[in-house]
Amino acid sequence: MxxxxxxxxxxxxxxxxxxxxxxxxxxxxxxxxxxxxxxxxxxxxxxxxxxxxxxxxxxxxxxxxxxxxxxxxxxxxxxxxxxxxxxxxxxxxxxxxxxxxxxxxxxxxxxxxxxxxxxxxxxxxxxxxxxxxxxGAGWLTRSGALAEQRIYVSGSLGDAALGLQCLQKEYVPGSEDHDYLLSRLARPQPRLALGAALLPWASAAIDISDGLVSDLGHLLQASDVGAVIDVRKLPLSPAYQRYLEHGGNRDFALSFGDDYELCFTAPAGHHQQILALAADMKLTISAIGWTTQDTGLRLDGEHGAEYASPVCGYRHF
Amino acid sequence: MxxxxxxxxxxxxxxxxxxxxxxxxxxxxxxxxxxxxxxxxxxxxxxxxxxxxxxxxxxxxxxxxxxxxxxxxxxxxxxxxxxxxxxxxxxxxxxxxxxxxxxxxxxxxxxxxxxxxxxxxxxxxxxxxxxxxxxGAGWLTRSGALAEQRIYVSGSLGDAALGLQCLQKEYVPGSEDHDYLLSRLARPQPRLALGAALLPWASAAIDISDGLVSDLGHLLQASDVGAVIDVRKLPLSPAYQRYLEHGGNRDFALSFGDDYELCFTAPAGHHQQILALAADMKLTISAIGWTTQDTGLRLDGEHGAEYASPVCGYRHF
CATH class of the missing domain: 3.30.1330.10 (PurM-like, N-terminal domain)
Incomplete structure (x- = not known):
């Protein structure tokens, strides 16, 4: 459970x-x-x-x-x-x-x-x-998302999981990527400034500790909406992209945790403000999909269907 | 440490x-x-x-x-x-x-x-x-005791330690004492009402989690005073007194924790108010000694000297 x-x-x-x-x-x-x-x-x-x-x-x-x-x-x-x-x-x-x-x-x-x-x-x-x-001015919950709102994530996903693979000698990248991935695992950057700046714009938010699919799932369930996300739009670091080039897939970015990036939703009308905010903060913010009236999480895009089989984030038990 | x-x-x-x-x-x-x-x-x-x-x-x-x-x-x-x-x-x-x-x-x-x-x-x-x-009206710290103030403890001491002895079959009392001692170990009563009532009267307070000698020691150190306590005045339950009658000593009451009674100090002039408060709350409150200008803790009374050798409360490491 x-x-x-x-x-x-x-x-x-x-x-x-x-x-x-x-x-x-x-x-x-x-x-x-x-x-x-x-x-x-x-x-x-x-x-x-x-x-x-x-x-x-x-x-x-x-x-x-x-x-x-x-x-x-x-x-x-x-x-x-x-x-x-x-x-x-x-x-x-x-x-x-x-x-x-x-x-x-x-x-x-x-x-x-x-x-x-x-x-x-x-x-x-x-x-x-x-x-x-x-x-101060209010707060963000997991339960505020409505249907037809954009879904965003900050930074890049999957790096911490790949860092753990490095630690376990399951993946051996170049030394620069190795150091980067290990630091992403050991020293996640809490997105405090982003969270505070999102107060006027986001409708719901959660941090990705257990994996995008699992944590977004919590947000969707709490908000009583569903979502479609485009797997091709998952933000991947250069180090993760090189992992893809060496035959890796997007599983770590989708379903493994420890990245501590934010996943949030916002009304379509707030898209420009959120892009401006990302530029101001010099932080990548990626729109990865949309919430839907129908509940459940659907994964679209290249090989999207293969991820539609049950994939789970880190389970505590 | x-x-x-x-x-x-x-x-x-x-x-x-x-x-x-x-x-x-x-x-x-x-x-x-x-x-x-x-x-x-x-x-x-x-x-x-x-x-x-x-x-x-x-x-x-x-x-x-x-x-x-x-x-x-x-x-x-x-x-x-x-x-x-x-x-x-x-x-x-x-x-x-x-x-x-x-x-x-x-x-x-x-x-x-x-x-x-x-x-x-x-x-x-x-x-x-x-x-x-x-x-609300203020708070009690460990550091407020002055010299020449009375030292009190609530309830009775040593019962939880004796309960642990029962659990480990090191001590086998009658069934009534057995049940009482085990419940004192498993279900300590936090003295919330007493703590709140003491606000106008006590100068310093601590709860006895690690043993009287150890926790009173923290209070004395924080207040930069010493103390003399009379070992004969330690409040002992009827169950503990029967343990004494069967050859036990006061070690558990002095130096073992888990009783979660309060130990506190108060100016001599507040003694009547504290006795009245005890009567009101139907809770035993015992004066067991005095703080002193000289630092250190001295144990007086029958066999007091034998406790003057290093006795320690529960040490975490």
Whole structure:
């Protein structure tokens, strides 16, 4: 079962039905009403051997544990402010902690986050970060898409999955592509500025942590619409294009996660503004398809049909 | 190294030095300034095989994962409102999740908490809960104690440790004591009402998660005072007293954690108010000693000297 439905099933009605919870379990982050504004809250966990290999660089783990939470905030168009860290480790290792905290704290400083608390415990290496912030002018949810709206993604897709292939020696590119792909896996860039800038234009948004098909699927389900996407329009990096030239396919770009790009929808009338925004931010934003009244996700384009067979993003269980 | 100094060492200066963090890493929970009030945040993790034995009742784990966080709020005199849950499990197990969520959600409902988000991941069983709330009239820290103030503890001490002895068949009491001690281990009562009621009277407070000597030690260190406590005045339950009669000693009450009672200090002039408050709440509150100008913790009373040798609370590493 996916993370989504698991939380949905067991915890949607959990605890008190507080009137001040504006958006609770089921989206990228929660919104709670405070007397003079909206508080935004999220939590994400990385587990050794699941989300990163044993022996991964400690600074990369520190960086990524915060980055994946920042990515949830980006998908909400919200401003992160405070974090707590729950760190479980098999033993105290000074060298490892130096590296971990350096990676975590550098990204925290870059993004204006203050770590305000946490817990360290003994056990198998697990890093859980909770992020709290505020939403200003509004927020983006997964559920705001209407039919006949354009679907966009930021940056390029599939690089992180290809990076993992490099790490596992399943794919051996040139050294420049190798370094690029590994950095895309280890150091994803949370799209905070993009998320905030999209507030007036996008109708729904999600970050791609589990794969485009899976995460767009969540957005479509929450919005009760379907979609057609053109596989030829998936944004691919030069490194990924060289992988295609060496006989690779678009599976990683379609169905594997860890890219932490944003996928969002917007009314057709906002297309020029979104292109202008991309130019301003010097960030690639690609229109990859359209939402539809009919539910379900259809893949069009060259070899599109072959992807119409069940392809799934990363499944948590 | 203890959890406290670990966080202290690596994360005190982490990220941005935000002006709106009123109280950051180093106390039971954090206080952040919001436009119209103070937000309170904390996070605590339970790991299988460390904080609870493999095969422990799922509902008890769910209950306790929230209770230990509520206990941090009790120690701050703060009002918890929203929680996030990061749950790492080896596999999806419907029966286990039913039990877990029942234990968690029942306590959430009892205490007015809304679960607003979280993450489920695959890996060794680890439960990390983050709690967010507000402080009204003020808050209690670990650092407010002055010399010549009384030291108090709520409830009784050592029962949870004795419960663990029962579980491990190291101690076999009568069946009534057995049930009582196990429930003290599995279902600690966070002292939220007491914490809130102490706001006008107490000078410093901490919850006893790692053991009286260890946690009082944190309070003394943060307040830069010492203390003398009278071992004869430690509040012991009838079940613990029967353990003494069978040759047991006060080690568990002094130095082992998991009781989640409050330990607090107050000026001598507030003694009557604190006794009245205890009577009102029908909760035992015991004066066990005094803070001193000289730093360090001295144990007095029958066999007190024997405890003056290094005794430590639960150490995280």
């Amino acid at each position: 996916s993370e989504f439905s698991l939380i949905e099933r067991y915890f949607r009605q959990c605890g008190t039905g507080r009137a001040d919870v504006v958006l609770g379990v089921g989206d990228d982050a929660a919104i709670v009403d405070i007397s003079s504004g909206k508080l935004v809250v999220c939590a994400d966990t990385l587990v050794e051997g699941v989300h990163f290999p044993a022996g991964a660089d400690a600074a990369d783990i520190g960086y990524k544990s915060l980055a994946v939470n920042l990515s949830d905030f980006a998908a909400m168009g919200a401003s992160p402010k405070w974090a707590t860290l729950a760190l479980t480790m098999t033993q105290e290792n000074d060298h490892w902690l130096q590296g971990f905290s350096q990676g975590f704290c550098a990204l925290a400083a870059d993004t204006g986050i203050a770590l305000v608390g946490g817990d360290t415990t003994r056990g198998p290496l697990t890093v859980s970060v909770q992020l709290i912030g505020e939403s | 203890s959890e406290f100094s670990l966080i202290e060492r690596y994360f005190r200066q982490c990220g941005t030095g935000r002006a709106d963090v009123v109280l950051g890493v180093g106390d039971d929970a954090a206080i952040v300034d919001i436009s119209s009030g103070k937000l309170v945040v904390c996070a605590d993790t339970l790991v299988e095989g460390v904080h609870f034995p493999a095969g422990a009742d799922a509902a008890d784990i769910g209950y306790k994962s929230l209770a230990v966080n509520l206990s941090d709020f009790a120690a701050m005199g703060a009002s918890p409102k929203w929680a996030t849950l990061a749950l790492t499990m080896t596999q999806e197990n419907d029966h286990w999740l039913q039990g877990f969520s029942q234990g968690f959600c029942a306590l959430a409902a009892d205490t007015g908490i809304a679960l607003v988000g979280g993450d489920t991941t695959r890996g060794p069983l680890t439960v990390s809960v983050q709690l967010i709330g507000e402080s």
